[in-house]
Amino acid sequence: MTALRLVWIYPDLLSTYGDRGNALVLERRARLRGLPVEVVEVNSDQRVPPDGHIYLMGGGEDLPQTLAARRLNADGGVHEAVRRGAVLFAVCAGYQMLGLEFGGVDDTPVRGLGLLDMRSGRGERRAVGEIVADVDPVLNVPRLTGFENHQGVTRLGPQARPLSRTSVGVGNGDGTEGAYAGRVLGTYLHGPALVRNPGLADLLLFWAVGQLPPLPPEAEELAQRLREERLSAVTATAAD
Amino acid sequence: MDNSYRTGGQGGAGGRPRLPMRAKIATTVGGAAKTVSRLAGRDGSVIGGIVGLRLEPDLVSLLARGRHIVLVTGTNGKTTTTRLIGAALSPLGEEIASNVYGANMEAGLASALSSAPDARLAVLETDEKYIPAMVTATRPRVVVLLNLSRDQMDRAAEIWLLARRWREALAGAAGCRVVANADDPLVAWAASAAHEVTWVAAGQRWREDSWCCPHCGAHLYRKGDDWSCRECSNRRPPVSWVLAGENVIDPSGRVSPIRLALPGRANRSNAVVAMAVAESFGVGPAHALQALGQVTSVAGRYTQVRRNGCDVRLLLAKNPAGWLEALDVLEPPPTPVLLAVNAQGPDGRDTSWLWDVDYRRLRGRMVFVSGERALDLAVRLEADEVAFRLVDSLDEAISIGRAPRLEVLANYTAFQQYRAVVGRTE
Numbered sequence: 001m002t003a004l005r006l007v008w009i010y011p012d013l014l015s016t017y018g019d020r021g022n023a024l025v026l027e028r029r030a031r032l033r034g035l036p037v038e039v040v041e042v043n044s045d046q047r048v049p050p051d052g053h054i055y056l057m058g059g060g061e062d063l064p065q066t067l068a069a070r071r072l073n074a075d076g077g078v079h080e081a082v083r084r085g086a087v088l089f090a091v092c093a094g095y096q097m098l099g100l101e102f103g104g105v106d107d108t109p110v111r112g113l114g115l116l117d118m119r120s121g122r123g124e125r126r127a128v129g130e131i132v133a134d135v136d137p138v139l140n141v142p143r144l145t146g147f148e149n150h151q152g153v154t155r156l157g158p159q160a161r162p163l164s165r166t167s168v169g170v171g172n173g174d175g176t177e178g179a180y181a182g183r184v185l186g187t188y189l190h191g192p193a194l195v196r197n198p199g200l201a202d203l204l205l206f207w208a209v210g211q212l213p214p215l216p217p218e219a220e221e222l223a224q225r226l227r228e229e230r231l232s233a234v235t236a237t238a239a240d
Numbered sequence: 241m242d243n244s245y246r247t248g249g250q251g252g253a254g255g256r257p258r259l260p261m262r263a264k265i266a267t268t269v270g271g272a273a274k275t276v277s278r279l280a281g282r283d284g285s286v287i288g289g290i291v292g293l294r295l296e297p298d299l300v301s302l303l304a305r306g307r308h309i310v311l312v313t314g315t316n317g318k319t320t321t322t323r324l325i326g327a328a329l330s331p332l333g334e335e336i337a338s339n340v341y342g343a344n345m346e347a348g349l350a351s352a353l354s355s356a357p358d359a360r361l362a363v364l365e366t367d368e369k370y371i372p373a374m375v376t377a378t379r380p381r382v383v384v385l386l387n388l389s390r391d392q393m394d395r396a397a398e399i400w401l402l403a404r405r406w407r408e409a410l411a412g413a414a415g416c417r418v419v420a421n422a423d424d425p426l427v428a429w430a431a432s433a434a435h436e437v438t439w440v441a442a443g444q445r446w447r448e449d450s451w452c453c454p455h456c457g458a459h460l461y462r463k464g465d466d467w468s469c470r471e472c473s474n475r476r477p478p479v480s481w482v483l484a485g486e487n488v489i490d491p492s493g494r495v496s497p498i499r500l501a502l503p504g505r506a507n508r509s510n511a512v513v514a515m516a517v518a519e520s521f522g523v524g525p526a527h528a529l530q531a532l533g534q535v536t537s538v539a540g541r542y543t544q545v546r547r548n549g550c551d552v553r554l555l556l557a558k559n560p561a562g563w564l565e566a567l568d569v570l571e572p573p574p575t576p577v578l579l580a581v582n583a584q585g586p587d588g589r590d591t592s593w594l595w596d597v598d599y600r601r602l603r604g605r606m607v608f609v610s611g612e613r614a615l616d617l618a619v620r621l622e623a624d625e626v627a628f629r630l631v632d633s634l635d636e637a638i639s640i641g642r643a644p645r646l647e648v649l650a651n652y653t654a655f656q657q658y659r660a661v662v663g664r665t666e
Contacts, residue, residue, distance in 0.1 A: 012451030012459055017393045018595030024623045044452065045459035045470075061398040067457040128394050129589070147590045149393055191592030195619060222622055226615040 003036040004209060007052035009078065012043045013068045014094055017149075019058030021192020022089065025201050026054060032219050033212050044068060048077025053208040054087040057094030059190050065093040066104040072097070072113055082115055087183045087207045091193050095178065095186030096120040096152050103152070115184050117159030123173055126151045130234040131169030131189060133177040136161060141199040143167070144177070145230045146189030154179070154188075163187055168234055183207045196227050263302045300346055303353035304378035307337070310363045310517060311378065313371050314386025314427070315399075316562045318344060320502065321386060321510040322365040323538045328518035328528040329361060337362035341539050345370055349378075361521075369397050372409035375416070382517055383410065383434075385420040385427045386442070386510070389449045389561040390596065392588025399426060403454050406430035419516045421509075422479045423465045429454040429474060438516050441465060441482040442509040445568070446561035448596065483512045490515070490525045498529065501536040504569035540655075545662045550638045551645045552662065556655040558587070560596035566649050567597075573605040576641040578634065580611035580654040587652045591616040599624045608637040611654045634661055 008023050027037045042048050044067070048055075055078055060068060072078055082088055088098070096102040099118040104110035107122040131148045135141040144164055153173035156162060163178030163185060164171070171177025171188050178187035185204070187193055194201040198220065205212055312322045319342040326338050337356035339348045344365040353362060366374050368388070375383065385406065388399050397405075403426045410418055411433040420431035421442040426449065431437050443465065444450070450467075453460050458471035468475035482489040486508070489495050498508045511532045518528040537543045544553045557566040570577060583589050591613050599621055607628040609617050614630055621628050631637045638646055650658055 011448075013457075015448065016390060016398075017590070018592030021592070021595030021620075021623075024595070028623055043459055061400050063400055063457060064452065067452075147394075147592060149590065191590070192595040195595070222615065222619050226619050229615055 003038040004030050004054070004205075005049075005052040006037060006039045007049060007055045007081075008039065008041045009048060009055055009057045009072070009094075010044045010068050011041050011058070013064040014058040014060040016059045016061065016093075016191075018191035019056075019091065022056050022058075022091070022194045022201075025192070025194040025198070026056075026205065029198065029201055029215065030205060030209075032215055035209065035212075044071050048072065048075050048081070050077050050080035050084060050086075052081055052086055054089065054204055055081060057088070057090035057097065059092035059094060061093075062103075062105045065097060065102070066110050069097045069102075069110055069112060073111065078113065079115070082182075082184060085183065087204050088115065088185070089194075089204050090186040092148075092150055092188060092190035095188060096154065098179075098184060098186045099154065100157075116179050116181055116186060117157035118154055118179055119157075120152045120154040122151050123153040123170075127170035127188075129169060130230070130237075131166060131171060131177065132231065132234055133164035133166045133169065133171060135164045135200075136180075139163075139180075139203060141197070141203050143231070144187070144189060144193075144200065145196045145227055145234065146187075146193050147191065148188045149190050150188055152188070195223065196230055198223050198227075259302055263299055298377075299350045300353065300374070301377040303350060304362070307353075307359070308361050308521075309378045309380040310361075310382040310384065311366045311371065311374055311380045312363065312384040312386070313366045313368050314384075314421075315368065315389045315391050315559065316565070317386050317506055317510045318342070318365045320507060320538045320541065321384065321513055322363050323535060324507075324510050324514035324532055325363045325384070325517050327531045327535050328514040328523060329363070329521055330531050331523050331527040332361070332521065334361050335359040337364075339365050346373070349374065368402055368406075372405050375409045375413050380413070380416055382520060383413070383416055383418050384513060384517060385418060385431050386513060387421055387424045387444065387446075387561065388426040388430075389446050389559065390593065391559045392590070392593070394588050394590045395585070396588075399449060400454060403427070403430045407433045410434040417520055419513060419520070421513070422477050423467075425450040425460060425467055425474075425476075426454050428477060432477065437477070438481070438520065439477045439479040440513050440516050441479040442513055443483050443505065445505065446564050448560070481512055481516045483509050488512045488515060488525070488529075491519075494525070496525060496529060499533050501533060502538070502542055504565060506565040506569075540659045543659075543662075547662055548635060548638050550641070550643065552634070552638070553645070553647055554655060554658055554662070555647065555649045556652065557649060558651050560593050563597045563649070567599075567601060570647050570649070571645065574643065575645045575647055576606035576608065576637065576643050577602065578608040578610060578631070578637040578646060578648045578650075579617060579628075580609075580648070580650040580658070581614065581617045582612040582651060582654040582657075583616075584612070584653045587654075594620045599626050602626045606641060606643075608641070610634075610637070611650065634658055 098116040099112040102120040103122040133144045160179040160181045162176035166177045337359040339352035344367045407430040417436045418431045418434040419438045422439040423444040453469040455474040456472040480491040515528045557563045608631045609628045
């Protein structure tokens with residue numbers, strides 16, 4: 001097949017903490033299965049190409065988040081890509097931007113990309129720490145483990161489904177975490193969220209290219225060990 | 241320069257105002273706590289300050305009164321630069337109060353000042369977040385802004401926000417000279433609001449946090465060290481000091497080689513900043529350079545120790561920009577490298593930053609991985625196709641490496657653990 005095109009949206013504005021990890025994990029897991037991969041980094045002064053297969057959006061501070069949303073709405077490339085059936089995966093500030101509205105600088109409401117039926121604003125307290133959440137069974141993805149660092153509260157509308165239910169951590173603020181609709185998926189797990197969640201990475205790849213062969217176990221071993229270490233460390237602390 | 245600081249100049253005997261009784265008690269009690277803390281085997285630099293601050297909330301401001309204060313801040317290089325500035329000012333022959341062990345919040349500053357009550361000069365490393373408060377409290381003569389980049393996000397402030405707070409604090413600080421890195425757009429934007437600025441072309445190795453204009457958010461035009469905004473008037477200011485490879489160009493245009501015992505580009509950059517500060521106190525480049533060359537190790541960083549027949553060098557790096565500079569400093573292969581990462585409170589409990597560092601240059605050399613979060617680092621290296629071996633200890637790396645030398649690169653608490661293992665050398 002032609003190369004899998006990963007489009008990383010605005011690394012100049014939306015890359016605060018290890019966001020590159022998501023591109024690297026997807027790239028590695030695709031290549032190990034013999035899929036050629038092309039990673040396209042699109043800065044905020046460039047047009048977003050509408051012909052990618054998977055789009056990635058990272059985290060950002062309030063001001064860059066607002067600027068990025070304004071530019072992406074004016075550009076329209078990511079909207080066109082989603083209409084064509086592309087996969088869009090966003091974390092943290094990028095996740096909030098997918099909604100109809102989010103809280104910008106000083107919690108001023110800012111128009112989001114309108115790709116997920118949800119609204120975000122600022123909560124009372126900052127949520128900082130490990131998060132564990134059980135994914136919507138329909139998606140067939142093992143429980144999520146990651147780190148959240150945000151002050152957002154997100155309410156989903158009827159057109160979006162919660163990605164998961166939190167067992168440790170805050171997430172959307174109402175016991176749910178993240179959201180998805182069609183092939184657009186977002187989460188409060190920030191930065192390199194796919195590193196500890198290879199199952200979620202494979203879901204995105206499956207959405208983009210269809211059924212894939214499993215990876216040889218040795219290629220997964222370290223990631224699985226890390227996953228288990230984190231899950232047991234966090235659930236041990238939570239039980240105290 | 242008419243405002244240069246001279247030994248025996250203003251101030252003189254009794255020139256420093258006396259401390260009010262309550263503050264005096266606070267510093268005395270703080271001093272006692274410090275002795276106890278030292279006996280207990282800690283550094284003692286913070287505990288004394290905390291006890292003192294409980295008794296007198298304005299202690300830092302009282303202790304700073306009548307002194308010439310230099311505040312040093314930035315994401316990376318604060319401790320080293322504080323030490324280098326102290327060295328560069330040594331030709332003045334004055335006692336200098338300084339928190340040389342990196343205790344850089346209010347308590348650490350109070351402690352440094354109270355333990356040198358007669359020093360009229362103070363060079364104080366200051367945490368990035370405390371700069372606005374400490375500028376108000378100490379009314380510094382010089383503020384040094386080194387760089388600003390992503391740090392441990394679970395405890396550090398967001399950096400655009402931080403730059404804005406620096407900017408506001410400096411705009412209101414009359415009589416304060418700012419020595420700032422013109423090559424870091426965030427730093428330059430913050431400093432440009434100050435009344436007087438000495439611009440230093442100190443370089444910027446890590447650029448991932450400054451692709452966009454801090455003033456208006458537009459993607460910056462960047463070519464070499466130059467940068468400018470295409471949508472507003474923000475641009476790199478003209479500089480008077482330049483780090484040019486292994487040399488420094490001073491404001492008179494003279495080129496001098498920088499000969500340091502400390503390794504790496506980042507330290508040459510810190511040295512040029514120290515020279516700019518020294519000159520504002522009347523110490524010329526030649527004298528400053530000579531003094532800078534005498535600094536060999538800073539709070540255990542860059543320490544070389546011999547252990548089990550192997551020369552081990554300890555390098556500390558706490559965030560992506562720091563790791564990038566540290567990887568530059570590593571001895572070339574075949575010297576093995578031990579990388580160690582923890583995620584305790586001071587390290588930041590979130591290891592996401594590992595994914596911001598490019599490790600590909602470690603391909604093809606012997607790499608050991610250790611620390612409490614070794615698995616996080618292992619997965620990261622695997623993604624960059626760097627071969628490595630997990631080890632449980634420094635000694636295991638030495639014994640498997642079987643090399644005459646070993647380079648150790650660790651983040652904060654991992655570094656402190658190794659320092660404890662090899663024994664503190666200073």
